[in-house]
Amino acid sequence: CNCWCGSTRYVISVMASLGFIISFGMRCNLGVSIIKMLENTTKAEEEDVNGTSSLFDWQPETVGVVSSAFLWGYLFTQVPGGYLAARYPANRVFGVALFTTCILNLFLPVSARVGWGALAAVRVLQGLAEGMTYPAAHGIWSNWAPPLERTRLSTITFAGTYFGAVTGMPLSGLLADLMGWESPFYFYGAIGIMWSCGWYFVSSPSPARHTFLSREEQLYIEESIGNKGENKIMEGGVPWRAMLTSMPVYAIIVANFCRSWTFYLLLTSQPIYMQQSYVNYDTTRIGYLSAIPHFLMGLVVVLGGQLADTLRSRGWSTTVVRKLFNCGGFLSEGVFLLIAAACNGGPGVIALLTVAITVAGMAISGYSVNHLDVAPRYASILMGLSNCIGTVGGMLSPLTVGWLTAAYGYRGWSYVFLIAGLVHINGVIFYFFFGSGEKQPWADPEPEEEGDVVIYTRDQDEDEDEVEFLWDYEPHDFLRLTRRDNFVQLPATDDYLYGGVNHRDFEY
Numbered sequence: 001c002n003c004w005c006g007s008t009r010y011v012i013s014v015m016a017s018l019g020f021i022i023s024f025g026m027r028c029n030l031g032v033s034i035i036k037m038l039e040n041t042t043k044a045e046e047e048d049v050n051g052t053s054s055l056f057d058w059q060p061e062t063v064g065v066v067s068s069a070f071l072w073g074y075l076f077t078q079v080p081g082g083y084l085a086a087r088y089p090a091n092r093v094f095g096v097a098l099f100t101t102c103i104l105n106l107f108l109p110v111s112a113r114v115g116w117g118a119l120a121a122v123r124v125l126q127g128l129a130e131g132m133t134y135p136a137a138h139g140i141w142s143n144w145a146p147p148l149e150r151t152r153l154s155t156i157t158f159a160g161t162y163f164g165a166v167t168g169m170p171l172s173g174l175l176a177d178l179m180g181w182e183s184p185f186y187f188y189g190a191i192g193i194m195w196s197c198g199w200y201f202v203s204s205p206s207p208a209r210h211t212f213l214s215r216e217e218q219l220y221i222e223e224s225i226g227n228k229g230e231n232k233i234m235e236g237g238v239p240w241r242a243m244l245t246s247m248p249v250y251a252i253i254v255a256n257f258c259r260s261w262t263f264y265l266l267l268t269s270q271p272i273y274m275q276q277s278y279v280n281y282d283t284t285r286i287g288y289l290s291a292i293p294h295f296l297m298g299l300v301v302v303l304g305g306q307l308a309d310t311l312r313s314r315g316w317s318t319t320v321v322r323k324l325f326n327c328g329g330f331l332s333e334g335v336f337l338l339i340a341a342a343c344n345g346g347p348g349v350i351a352l353l354t355v356a357i358t359v360a361g362m363a364i365s366g367y368s369v370n371h372l373d374v375a376p377r378y379a380s381i382l383m384g385l386s387n388c389i390g391t392v393g394g395m396l397s398p399l400t401v402g403w404l405t406a407a408y409g410y411r412g413w414s415y416v417f418l419i420a421g422l423v424h425i426n427g428v429i430f431y432f433f434f435g436s437g438e439k440q441p442w443a444d445p446e447p448e449e450e451g452d453v454v455i456y457t458r459d460q461d462e463d464e465d466e467v468e469f470l471w472d473y474e475p476h477d478f479l480r481l482t483r484r485d486n487f488v489q490l491p492a493t494d495d496y497l498y499g500g501v502n503h504r505d506f507e508y
Contacts, residue, residue: 073127326366
């Protein structure tokens with residue numbers, strides 16, 4: 001099969017990126033549609049259409065609860081999702097998580113009509129499912145990405161999160177204006193289900209188990225990674241104590257917190273700021289304006305990944321490259337946010353925010369890929385851990401917006417940008433001193449004892465023991481993966497024959 005660029009791993013990367021585009025597009029649905037929902041309520045109150053005047057008569061506090069409900073679920077499955085992706089095929093965890101999220105998206109309009117409590121409950125369930133996607137993506141690349149392509153492949157994948165916001169905001173606004181507030185939920189749910197079908201046939205847990213992968217590419221990946229199978233962990237095999245006392249790990253966690261603070265701040269609150277700044281703009285135009293910074297950032301994320309791996313291939317140390325991109329991106333974003341805080345609103349602030357978000361794309365080639373450097377075997381777990389703490393920042397920043405704007409009005413946005421800028425400056429300092437691109441001593445598994453050896457083979461023997469887990473099955477029946485246990489010595493069935501002397505006496 002002649003794949004794009006002759007490389008199956010890049011096809012998987014693009015497909016995963018499309019998955020994140022859909023995922024983050026769904027996150028934008030409610031933020032944009034709720035404007036139309038509340039507008040429709042006002043009109044209904046005036047016209048008393050079908051007796052639905054109080055259907056969405058929600059107070060700002062209620063809207064805040066519904067908007068944050070997703071993150072409450074998203075927070076709690078980060079670390080469990082990382083463990084599942086390390087224990088089971090990461091591509092299956094990724095696919096099932098997104099498929100579940102898309103199904104739930106179809107139920108959001110119905111739940112909204114039932115009441116805000118039902119809507120919040122479905123949003124929590126969406127968060128629980130989607131919380132496994134980021135860790136699972138790292139689990140995929142721990143088995144598929146050659147070391148000098150980690151940044152490139154990962155940033156292509158994660159660029160989908162920003163392009164998802166790019167398409168999600170204006171498209172949700174357009175659909176809501178043309179077809180009603182329910183249409184964004186139905187649209188994204190449907191295309192997400194179609195994507196899930198494609199992902200099932202394109203992805204594979206590891207190169208050794210991909211049906212259409214060329215032999216040359218398989219050997220290249222396996223020899224580069226130094227791993228012939230999957231980076232699965234066995235029960236009790238996670239070095240939690242060493243991981244939780246490692247400063248490079250905390251550098252990643254702090255960086256994730258800082259980046260999530262501003263990312264979720266702008267993802268959830270930017271349309272509101274735009275609406276307050278441009279009161280005469282409709283929902284569609286606000287959606288387009290909000291999308292511009294994320295589009296530019298997505299481009300910088302992809303280009304930054306290419307540049308970072310180019311520098312590494314030319315002899316730059318991984319630590320230097322990670323610190324250069326992470327600290328450079330954070331420092332630039334922090335400075336522009338501080339300048340925005342000193343302004344009094346208007347088009348100048350919008351321009352500053354656009355530049356700040358754009359240059360922040362450099363940091364994705366730093367902390368966001370760093371998990372694969374310090375502990376490739378446990379990358380999905382590290383991603384779950386860091387994204388869990390990062391999500392806390394993403395939950396706190398919109399709350400800060402509410403408190404400050406309620407207390408100071410429009411002027412409160414200056415304090416919002418000031419805090420965001422200071423958060424990033426502190427992230428620069430911490431990552432500069434404690435960040436690392438080197439594989440940590442605890443990241444390698446303990447040497448296995450001599451004895452049983454487990455190998456994976458492609459075989460059609462119906463009598464062989466099949467793979468242990470349901471998710472291990474691939475959609476191609478003509479190439480079945482089986483498991484064989486090969487022993488250094490066959491199991492003893494007779495003590496004397498196999499070296500035992502317990503049942504026979506010898507006289508000399």
